[in-house]
Amino acid sequence: MDGVVNYRIMEVAPGSRSWLLHARYVRGEHNVCLELVDELQRASHNTHRYAHFIKGMVLMDAGRYQDALERFHNCIRLQPRDPEPVKQVAKCLFQQGRYQLSLEAYMEADKLSKHQDPEIYCGLAECASKQDDLERGAEWGRAAVQAGGGERAAALLARLLLAAGDMPGAMAAYDQALSGDACGADTLAAAGALRLRAGDPRRAFQLLGAALAQQPTQHAAALALGAMLLTHRDADAALARLKAALAAHPVCVAAHTNLGLALMAKKKYIAALTCLHRAASSAPLSARAAHNLGLALLACRRPASAFCRFATAAALRPSEPHTVLLIGVALEQLGDERADAAFARAAELAPEDALVQLNVAGRHARAARLPLAAQLAACAARLLHQQRSPDPHLASMLANLLVLLREAGVDTEQLPSAPAVEITDEATRDEDEV
Template sequence: MVKGNEHNSYRNVLSYTSSRCIIFFLPAPELPIVERRNWLIHQHYIRKDYDTCKAIIKEQLQETNGMCEYAIYVQALILRLEGKIQQSLELFQSCAILNPSSADNLKQVARSLFLLGKHKAAIEFYHEAARLNEKDWEISHNMGVCYFFIKDFKNAEEHLNIALQINKHNKSFMMLGKVHLLAGETDKAIEVYKKAVEFCPENTELLTTLGLLFLQLGKYQKAFEHLGNALTFDPNNYKAILAAGSMMQTHGDFDVAMNKYRVAACAVPESPPLWNNIGMCFFGKKKYVAAISCLKRAHYLSPFDWKVLYNLGLVHLTMQQYASAFHFLSAAINLNPRMGELYMLLAVALTNLEDVENATRAYEQAVTLDESNPLVNLNFAIFLYNHGEKKGALDQYQEMERKVNLLRDSSTNFEFDPELMDMAQKMGAALQVTESLVWTKPGKDSKSKPNSAAAAKTSAATLGTNQALGQAMSSAASYNKNIQLPTGTNYSRTLPRMR
């Protein structure tokens, strides 16, 4: 053994045996290091072994008297995953107290507040986090999302644009597009989604959303292009399949649309829009019992969807089941009381139920709410004429002509159903309207379609949901079985349907 006072401070003990020297290291005393188990906590957390992770966190916090920031942070993350948002918020606040200079702690506090629906409080914490870290994409994006939920679209757009400047991300593009859509800026939304598709051309969600937007605007070629690209990258993308089927259905290709819907049914068999569209395919093929069966399934899956109720009312009107039509149309009006066409169809049902007084009120409400659909006024004019009110009928006829002129001036591709044009001409003759240039019959080169969308289409729901596939198609005038015109012609016409 080595001896000497100068070696007393060493912890090594040297032992010589024959020609070798062996060094023994004595164990160092354990020191109370606060974060000595952080690596183990991290390993179990990323492996999703949460029970073991929580046990180690408990030991760590007992040893450190609750002063280990990382252990508290991971425990808060686990509580959030378990749905205990309020408890996770309290722990993240403790982390922020232990380390007030950490932007991550403030971000997590803000995130928990956001999940609790306290968007304004979350914005304040995000602002504080942004002061500590100005170049964090996540902070700017989440601030934009918070402003979006409190309907402050100007600030939402500003922060989402900042987020895109820091880092182009699909989520920011999608949210910015939604902001523009809710602000009524469809053109800007399309430009945003176009840039997003250029940045990430294989993102099926972006391609589908852009396709749905073009579909809503009636630009079927561009819609088909983007939806086709989405299906190329993901053949089982049910949103794109539903949209493509809806386009084919709009153009009367019911069998092809049904083939698309069969594929979608494998992915989302309980989708209300899917069964709604299948029902309207059967309606287009005049298989009304099958249509009602499918629509009632859609209604069962989504009882508060006014579009499904609209379609149920429409099919029952077609089958001359006016009491059932009144029931479904009344329910649809309760859910969407600002749509004039619903009141028009309700008035048709009431007329056939011989409730003239309430039918008159329904028509008056319909013309008050609707500012663009001339068919509402045409129906009201026919109703008033049949009940001997020629002056009121003339007023409604003139209002109808004014709407048609506006539609033709605003759209070069405006088409009106030939049967409805004949009906309007007969109505004009009955009212002794000598000049009716609006209702000139189309020439031989005209490509009017029997089921074309003749008048204004109601706006579809917010994009990004399945309900964006549905549109109210105005393609009918009256459903009165006995229109008392001088020509003696009875007029019966398919009513507007929604897909």
């Protein structure tokens, strides 16, 4: 309905029923609109501009873009200097995927417009983004914001800057939208997800919570908040948010995957396998879905099935070290000699990952290759000491490995000690469960 209220064809002679046509369209009474359009055109010998315009809008709403184009062109022939029909022509062309023609139509509407129109600039930005001209699209996005485009313009600018790799600029654009307007749930959710990616969980939690408070079925916010809670080991709250995300979007692969991981944290393995199987079936080319299903199968002591899933994930993403590491774990449980090659490959892919180095060291220790185990344990200790806040689970694993090496006769006095970290009761319980 964009453009109807401001359309200057409303200025008609006394006795015209354009006001009634406008009211019918705003109420969504499209069938009545079309009947009234035909009546007005018969009375005016097919020269009623507003009737042409409204019929074009009705046809555009119905997805009949080519028919709508004809109506808008009739408006342009009757009043060539009016930018509103030209804007609607641009929208129809955009919906048809004719982005260059749409851009040219928006440019013509901008020439005809007597003021800076943020709707035109937003359209130009979207056309440029579809043509992979992100720099030019961002320029028009900024023009839309400066012209008073409000939330829509700022959110569009943020998306374009994010697509161009400018995360600080995207966050600044969202901040501007949030400070100047009462934003909707979609914008709040997008801003919260971006803050989460940028490593600002506190602000992300506020924005995602605000989005859900405004629209409890907002899928993206529920999914992001559920994943955030799952990362912080709050499985119960994560389950509630992920179920809400699935209620709004039942076929979401990410929601099924995260729900499965949350159920695993609650030791509900059958339900977790069901969710993860559903995710892997819905997205057979998703390496992450295959990886997570393999992880669940490994936890359920089904190493052969887990190996098949990890192999699928590794085929889709060969350079993922954790998937290759888990292939080694599954092969070791199966007694397959190829486990050593998988562990070596994982260590090669992630030489600065303490988790990988510790697991490879453990493999060497179990295979009685104690000097290699000691060497990799020293590497893992060095990596953990370099971290500002070392993972307590990894520190505990390293301490246990050093004890075992010392009992096996290895001189560990030359090795760095495990970093001292505070391990909570919850963390100790989680480690015992694993």
